[in-house]
Amino acid sequence: MRALVVTAVAAEADSVVAGLTPHPDAPGPEPRTLPGGYSITRRDLAGIALDVLVAGVGPAAAAAGTATALALAGYDLVVSAGIGGGFAPAAPPGSLVVADAIVAADLGAETPEGFVDVAGLGFGHAVHLPPAGLAALAAEATGALLAPVLTVSTVTGSAARAAELTARHPQAGAEAMEGFGVAEAAAAHGLPVLEVRAVSNAVGPRDRDAWRIGEALAALGGGFRVLGPVFVHWGERHDR
Numbered sequence: 001m002r003a004l005v006v007t008a009v010a011a012e013a014d015s016v017v018a019g020l021t022p023h024p025d026a027p028g029p030e031p032r033t034l035p036g037g038y039s040i041t042r043r044d045l046a047g048i049a050l051d052v053l054v055a056g057v058g059p060a061a062a063a064a065g066t067a068t069a070l071a072l073a074g075y076d077l078v079v080s081a082g083i084g085g086g087f088a089p090a091a092p093p094g095s096l097v098v099a100d101a102i103v104a105a106d107l108g109a110e111t112p113e114g115f116v117d118v119a120g121l122g123f124g125h126a127v128h129l130p131p132a133g134l135a136a137l138a139a140e141a142t143g144a145l146l147a148p149v150l151t152v153s154t155v156t157g158s159a160a161r162a163a164e165l166t167a168r169h170p171q172a173g174a175e176a177m178e179g180f181g182v183a184e185a186a187a188a189h190g191l192p193v194l195e196v197r198a199v200s201n202a203v204g205p206r207d208r209d210a211w212r213i214g215e216a217l218a219a220l221g222g223g224f225r226v227l228g229p230v231f232v233h234w235g236e237r238h239d240r
């Protein structure tokens with residue numbers, strides 16, 4: 001079993017790698033550089049090799065980085081991982097959200113009747129669905145909320161925008177900026193995808209004092225401490 005874990009920035013990748021490191025004093029794995037300048041770090045656990053990639057911020061960077069890594073090696077699973085905004089009250093800062101749907105929430109067109117997503121416009125998909133069994137196992141093992149995760153190109157910064165997203169996606173647990181890009185690249189390679197987000201801030205009016213990035217990165221690492229065996233277990237059951 002081989003999995004590609006795609007993060008946006010090095011701090012997220014470091015937390016994931018730390019979570020996948022069985023002993024805190026074990027020597028740290030050395031990152032490699034892929035064509036395009038992407039940093040990737042290998043972690044070998046019992047039954048699974050995980051490559052943790054830094055692909056950049058936003059759906060386009062995420063798709064480009066993921067597609068580059070997928071073109072260079074064979075994988076069985078692709079995971080989008082990082083921090084994100086949580087929808088209150090279900091996903092407070094410091095909590096984890098595992099996606100049961102990865103939704104392109106602002107890819108589409110405004111019309112007099114409201115927003116029409118990219119699928120409604122007749123261009124491909126607006127939603128990618130992780131394997132239900134894997135998402136449920138991952139949420140249960142990490143204590144995460146299992147809910148849709150929205151991918152946006154603009155971080156929500158007002159109550160009005162948060163209310164608009166909640167009206168369109170009442171079950172949404174989190175928003176972030178990369179999941180749909182990772183999922184598009186995975187789908188192009190015929191691979192299953194999962195998204196895991198650790199909540200650093202609430203989705204709503206901008207409040208920099210309320211960001212809990214350290215707490216979220218710690219939660220991300222804690223999540224990956226238990227996710228390696230979950231991926232192995234799921235891979236053995238071939239619930240795809």
Ligand SMILES: O=C(O)c1cccc(C(=O)CC[C@H]2O[C@@H](n3cnc4c(=O)[nH]cnc43)[C@H](O)[C@@H]2O)c1
Pocket residue numbers: 008057058082083084085086152154155156157175176177178200201202203206207
């Ligand atoms: O300047 C702001 O108000 C602001 C608020 C939250 C996040 C940012 C970022 O630039 C981080 C983008 C980065 O982190 C993920 N992320 C974290 N929180 C959110 C969020 O509330 N909405 C969307 N993305 C978020 C995202 O995946 C990026 O990788 C700035």
